[in-house]
Amino acid sequence: MLRTIPVALILLAAGISPVAPESGYAADGESREHERHTMVESQIAARGIRNPDVLEAVRTVPRHRFVPESQQESAYKDRPLPIGHGQTISQPYIVALMTELAELKAGDTVLEVGTGSGYQAAVLAQLGVKVYSIEIIEPLAEQARAALAATGYGDRVEVRTGDGYAGWPEHAPFDAVIVTAAPPMIPEPLKQQLRIGGRLVIPVGQSFQRLLRITRSETGFEEENVLPVRFVPMTGRAQRG
Numbered sequence: 001m002l003r004t005i006p007v008a009l010i011l012l013a014a015g016i017s018p019v020a021p022e023s024g025y026a027a028d029g030e031s032r033e034h035e036r037h038t039m040v041e042s043q044i045a046a047r048g049i050r051n052p053d054v055l056e057a058v059r060t061v062p063r064h065r066f067v068p069e070s071q072q073e074s075a076y077k078d079r080p081l082p083i084g085h086g087q088t089i090s091q092p093y094i095v096a097l098m099t100e101l102a103e104l105k106a107g108d109t110v111l112e113v114g115t116g117s118g119y120q121a122a123v124l125a126q127l128g129v130k131v132y133s134i135e136i137i138e139p140l141a142e143q144a145r146a147a148l149a150a151t152g153y154g155d156r157v158e159v160r161t162g163d164g165y166a167g168w169p170e171h172a173p174f175d176a177v178i179v180t181a182a183p184p185m186i187p188e189p190l191k192q193q194l195r196i197g198g199r200l201v202i203p204v205g206q207s208f209q210r211l212l213r214i215t216r217s218e219t220g221f222e223e224e225n226v227l228p229v230r231f232v233p234m235t236g237r238a239q240r241g
C-alpha cells in the first residue's frame with residue numbers, strides 16, 4: 001500500500017530542521033486525505049454521525065493545519081489535543097456531533113463561542129455557512145485567523161477577541177450558536193440571539209457536564225440532553241454567576 005511520509009520526517013531524514021510557520025501552526029506539507037477518511041469511518045460515522053454534508057466537511061477540512069507543529073502527527077487521533085494557553089482542539093467526533101446537532105444548511109449564519117484553533121469554525125464554513133466566532137484569548141484568536149486564512153476559510157469566518165458570554169448582537173439572530181467551552185449555566189444572551197427555530201448547542205456544568213441542544217420556538221425554548229461531556233470551562237462573565 002502506498003503511504004505518504006510526513007514532510008517533517010523527510011526533512012529530518014535529510015538532516016534539515018523543519019521551520020515552524022510564524023503562527024506556530026502546522027505548515028501545509030501534504031493533504032493527509034487518507035488519514036481523514038480513516039478518521040471519518042472509524043471515529044465519526046462508526047459512532048452514528050449520519051449527515052452526509054457533515055461527514056464530507058470533516059473529510060475535507062485539513063485538521064492538521066489547525067494544530068501546533070508539535071501535535072501535527074496526532075491531528076487525526078481520537079482525542080482532544082493541546083493548542084497552547086491551557087486550551088484544546090476538541091476531539092473530532094465531538095466537533096462532528098456538535099455540527100450535526102446544529103442542523104445547518106448553506107447560507108445560514110452561525111455564532112461560535114470559543115474559536116480555539118479555528119478548526120470547528122472551518123468545518124462550519126465548509127458547510128457554506130457564515131461564521132462569527134469569538135475567542136477570549138487574544139493569541140489564540142490570532143493563530144486561528146492565520147490558520148483559517150491559510151486554509152482558505154478566512155472569508156467565511158470572522159474572528160473577534162472577547163468574552164462570548166454576551167454573544168455578537170450586531171449579527172444576530174443566528175440559525176445556530178455553538179459553544180465549545182462549558183459555562184456553569186447557560187448564558188441568557190446566547191438563547192436570545194437565536195432566531196425562531198434556531199439551535200444552541202452547548203456543554204453546561206462544572207465537574208459534571210452535559211451537552212445540550214436548546215431549540216427556540218415561537219413560545220419558548222425546548223431542551224434536549226444529548227450526552228455527558230468534558231470541555232474546558234467557559235471563562236469570563238460565565239464564572240461570575
Ligand code: SAM
Nearest residue numbers: 089114116117119120136163164180181234235
Ligand atoms: N472550537 C475550538 C476548536 O475548534 O479548536 C475548541 C476550543 S477549546 C475546547 C474552547 C475555547 O473556548 C478556548 O480556546 C477558550 O479560550 C475559549 N473560551 C473560554 N471561555 C470563553 C469565553 N467566555 N468567550 C470566548 N471564548 C472562550
